[in-house]
Amino acid sequence: MPETKTYTGGCHCGEVRFEVTADLGRVVSCNCSICQKRGALWAFVAPEHFALRAGSEDLKDYQFGKRGIHHLFCPQCGVGAFSRGTNPKGGGETIAINVRCLDDVDLAALTLAKFDGRSL
Numbered sequence: 571m572p573e574t575k576t577y578t579g580g581c582h583c584g585e586v587r588f589e590v591t592a593d594l595g596r597v598v599s600c601n602c603s604i605c606q607k608r609g610a611l612w613a614f615v616a617p618e619h620f621a622l623r624a625g626s627e628d629l630k631d632y633q634f635g636k637r638g639i640h641h642l643f644c645p646q647c648g649v650g651a652f653s654r655g656t657n658p659k660g661g662g663e664t665i666a667i668n669v670r671c672l673d674d675v676d677l678a679a680l681t682l683a684k685f686d687g688r689s690l
């Protein structure tokens with residue numbers, strides 16, 4: 571489904587809710603140390619295409635390694651529905667949406683792009 575659409579999404583308990591306009595034509599499956607454990611599938615959007623609707627004051631931030639990415643998660647249910655990072659290709663902030671946390675998305679219909687984050 572290579573089409574830009576507006577989706578709603580959030581964590582499991584509903585504390586964290588957001589709205590995002592994203593193209594799910596390219597969804598990334600990464601094998602880095604954290605993605606391997608989390609099993610997240612990612613779509614990347616510019617900050618202006620993302621709006622946090624609930625839970626901003628509750629989010630916990632996990633960082634490791636070079637600390638370039640804020641792996642945000644809900645302290646109540648533990649789900650990390652999105653992360654904030656700086657685009658390594660230059661430019662500003664990028665929001666990484668965990669596609670598994672979007673409402674009404676048929677995960678089986680997505681084409682996954684493998685990313686070798688482990689080798690970075």
Ligand SMILES: [Zn+2]
Pocket residue numbers: 581582583584585586644645646647648649
């Ligand atoms: Zn939650």
